[in-house]
Amino acid sequence: xxxxxxxxxxxxxxCVGVCPTGALELVETWIxxxxxxxxxGRCTSICPLGALELIRxxxx
Amino acid sequence: MRCDLVVVGAGPAGSMxxxxxxxxxxxxxxxxxxxxxxxxxxCAEGVSKAPLKKLVDPDPAWISAEVKGARIRAPDxxxxxxxxxxAGAEVGYVLERKVFDRAxxxxxxxxxxxxxxxxxxxxxxWEGGVPAGVYAQFVGExxxxxxxxxxxxxxxxxxxxxxxxxxxxxxxxxxxxxxxFLVQDEKVDEDYCEFCLGNQIAPGGYVWSFPKGxxxxxxxxGVLGSKADPGMPMxxxxxxxxxxxxxxxxxxxxVGGVPVSGPIERTVADGIILVGDAARQSDxxxxxxxxxxxxxxxxxxxxxxxxxPKGEMDSGSLQIYEKRWRETIGKHISRNFAVKEFFxxxxxxxxxxxxxxLDGIDVAEMNLRGLLKVLVRQNPKHLLKxxxxxx
Numbered sequence: 248x249x250x251x252x253x254x255x256x257x258x259x260x261x262c263v264g265v266c267p268t269g270a271l272e273l274v275e276t277w278i279x280x281x282x283x284x285x286x287x288g289r290c291t292s293i294c295p296l297g298a299l300e301l302i303r304x305x306x307x
Numbered sequence: 308m309r310c311d312l313v314v315v316g317a318g319p320a321g322s323m324x325x326x327x328x329x330x331x332x333x334x335x336x337x338x339x340x341x342x343x344x345x346x347x348x349x350c351a352e353g354v355s356k357a358p359l360k361k362l363v364d365p366d367p368a369w370i371s372a373e374v375k376g377a378r379i380r381a382p383d384x385x386x387x388x389x390x391x392x393x394a395g396a397e398v399g400y401v402l403e404r405k406v407f408d409r410a411x412x413x414x415x416x417x418x419x420x421x422x423x424x425x426x427x428x429x430x431x432x433w434e435g436g437v438p439a440g441v442y443a444q445f446v447g448e449x450x451x452x453x454x455x456x457x458x459x460x461x462x463x464x465x466x467x468x469x470x471x472x473x474x475x476x477x478x479x480x481x482x483x484x485x486x487x488f489l490v491q492d493e494k495v496d497e498d499y500c501e502f503c504l505g506n507q508i509a510p511g512g513y514v515w516s517f518p519k520g521x522x523x524x525x526x527x528x529g530v531l532g533s534k535a536d537p538g539m540p541m542x543x544x545x546x547x548x549x550x551x552x553x554x555x556x557x558x559x560x561x562v563g564g565v566p567v568s569g570p571i572e573r574t575v576a577d578g579i580i581l582v583g584d585a586a587r588q589s590d591x592x593x594x595x596x597x598x599x600x601x602x603x604x605x606x607x608x609x610x611x612x613x614x615x616p617k618g619e620m621d622s623g624s625l626q627i628y629e630k631r632w633r634e635t636i637g638k639h640i641s642r643n644f645a646v647k648e649f650f651x652x653x654x655x656x657x658x659x660x661x662x663x664x665l666d667g668i669d670v671a672e673m674n675l676r677g678l679l680k681v682l683v684r685q686n687p688k689h690l691l692k693x694x695x696x697x698x
Contacts, residue, residue, distance in 0.1 A: 255538075257347075257560065257561075257562035258347070259349050259463075259562040259563040259564060260349075260462065260463050260464030260563075260564065261463060261464075261482065261484055261485075261562070261563060261564025262564075263463070263464035263466075264463040264464050264465070264475075264476070264477045264482060264564050264566065265476060265477045265478070265479065265482055265532065265564070266476060267476045269466070269469045269476070271464075272464075272466070273464045274340075274427070275340075275341070275342075289479060291537050292479065292532070292535050292536050292537055292539075293479065293482060293484050293532050293535065293564065294484070294537055294538065295484045295485060295486045295538070295539075295540040295541055295562040295563070295564075296486070296538055296540075296541050296562060297537035297538025297539075297541070298538075299537070300537070
């Protein structure tokens with residue numbers, strides 16, 4: 248899943264601008280991720296602060 | 308509530324739209340999702356003098372510094388210096404965006420526009436298959452704003468276009484990812500804007516230093532998204548500042564993404580117009596977006612004032628906006644996009660070679676276009692591809 252480290256995030260919205268599915272939203276001082284996220288990872292390398300990370304989900 | 312025009316976003320694009328439309332008699336509501344207009348800043352704050360003066364009377368309250376010129380530095384340290392008059396065509400004032408943005412919003416308000424801060428547009432309101440306003444939220448409370456035309460001035464993270472089916476998603480090669488420090492240091496150049504090129508210091512972008520007043524400057528970096536890894540702008544900026552201003556103090560941190568896609572396929576849909584960064588109208592070479600955004604906003608506001616009373620808000624009628632901005636600011640944006648596409652893949656050797664080729668040539672009075680023309684003349688083989696772009 249895509250995680251946003253709120254302690255790193257500078258709430259600039261660059262990640263929102265590159266998201267191909269419109270899954271991200273900049274609200275006040277944080278980024279919200281909705282179910283449309285395909286975990287493509289495009290946003291992770293765009294973040295100027297490296298606040299976004301794709302974490303492999305543990306299989307149940 | 309009901310109005311003639313909803314403007315989403317109160318940056319320079321939104322405020323100019325709202326001001327122009329309200330002055331022409333429309334009932335305008337402008338929404339800003341943040342509590343404070345203009346803050347946090349996501350900008351290097353440089354703006355060209357003459358075009359700004361055409362749009363608004365400069366007020367000392369929102370000008371941090373006036374520059375004498377620009378220095379462009381090659382990867383090997385070779386520098387060229389361009390004097391104020393001409394460099395001013397690219398960067399002449401360094402603004403205080405927090406003050407500037409609010410002053411523009413105030414002008415919109417004075418013209419009669421309603422301004423609602425801390426109010427976020429959640430989605431479009433649809434009626435009979437066409438947009439008919441927005442759902443908005445203010446301090447947790449949701450409400451409808453009905454309007455026949457919605458202007459998306461919602462910046463790099465724009466949603467208005469996407470809601471209306473316009474694909475504004477930026478590809479990694481179409482965005483500069485940026486970080487900036489407001490640096491206090493006696494070594495800061497208070498008179499010149501500086502642009503440092505090099506694949507080591509700023510892959511596919513540049514490092515800048517824009518004076519902001521006595522002993523302070525916006526020192527920032529833009530890295531092309533396709534050449535970036537997570538957190539790269541911040542990492543490279545810290546390295547640059549540590550080396551260049553070892554005793555420098557950082558008074559502010561700014562981050563942001565700048566569209567460098569060139570003109571996108573469409574910026575209108577039924578009942579929708581996009582302006583400024585939301586329409587990806589920033590300059591692909593310099594990254595500057597304020598002037599284009601203000602011009603586009605003014606066009607959109609005037610066109611809205613003309614079409615809304617006639618009930619002509621379909622995408623066909625709104626083509627007049629597409630045509631107007633593409634024939635004016637769009638030409639410059641297209642050309643600079645092509646030039647940028649060429650420059651981002653140059654090696655450091657190429658960049659050094661280009662700057663060296665200007666040795667002995669007086670470039671002091673040249674603007675960016677003039678400079679590029681001389682570069683083509685001096686490097687005909689190298690820059691063959693560029694020649695046709697410059698005319």
